[in-house]
Amino acid sequence: MFIFDSTTLIAIFMEAGRPDLVEMLLELDMHLVVPSNVWQHEIIDPTTRNGVAGYVSTGKMTILDINTLEEIDKFRAEVSDPKSYAYGLGELDVILAYKKISPSGTAARCVLDDRPARNLATRLGIKFTGLLGLLDALADRGIMGRGEADEIKRRLRKGGFRMKPASASGDHGRGV
Template sequence: MDASVFIAFYTELKMGYLLTSMQKQGYEILIPEYILRNEIKTDLDMLHKAIKKGEIRILPQIRDEDIEELRFRFPFLNRGELEVIWWGKYFKGVSKNYWCVLDDGKARKAAQKLEIEIIGTLGIIETLNELEIISKDERKEICEKLRNKGFRMPKSYQC
């Protein structure tokens, strides 16, 4: 997962428990070490508690030389986005089920070019609803709260 989804659930919504509740449905929540160390600047005590409890797992740091091919092909992406895509390529290569959670449009297009499975924060919210972790009313409330806090989403997206 890229930083935006953690910021949305842990900072904006203060509902990180929704992400970790997906674990009970067989999902594993993974965050690249680089993103945790460099891209999440706000106070995320709840996130760190979830990591300590094993509800979120930190992926190992990727060596610079291992990410250079992606950086060369997609120079407009930041390191965190490149790492999420790198891990997507890795999981795809070892035939594991995965989603790369990316919200940035350019990052999503880059992942699509590599035929990597992607989803965004809104997709996570939809999945939470489909898994009946949240109701349709809660889904709408969460969506509207994110929209009111300035979270970018398509104007056509119906909360």
């Protein structure tokens, strides 16, 4: 199961302009989910919202209603340092969903592209990847060509999408 934050979905639908990546991700044999608070409060641009809604309507993505706003606020208080980064609702919803799902034995991975959220996931021992890692996995498994994956990465970086080069090829050893 891939649990998506809004940043990655916005990058797929808006920045890369490649909604077909969702179809390709399904070939990795992972269920694609968006936590309900990410859906309700974070995905507001029409292109991404309509894209996700289309995949939900066909059963290719699922909106996962797993965390209440109160649970997320409590989790925020547990993990946040008031003097540092204020984690967003979506990031916390994704990470908390993983914490609830993974003990059940369901294979899950957070999809996070914001550095502070990735740092929090690392600190909590949570499995994650980002869009660049997903592109590498698609290329490594022959679902898309390496040249195509590299071209999408170039387009994303040109549009302002940033990730350290060291983390572009995967999830700090966590793989997909």
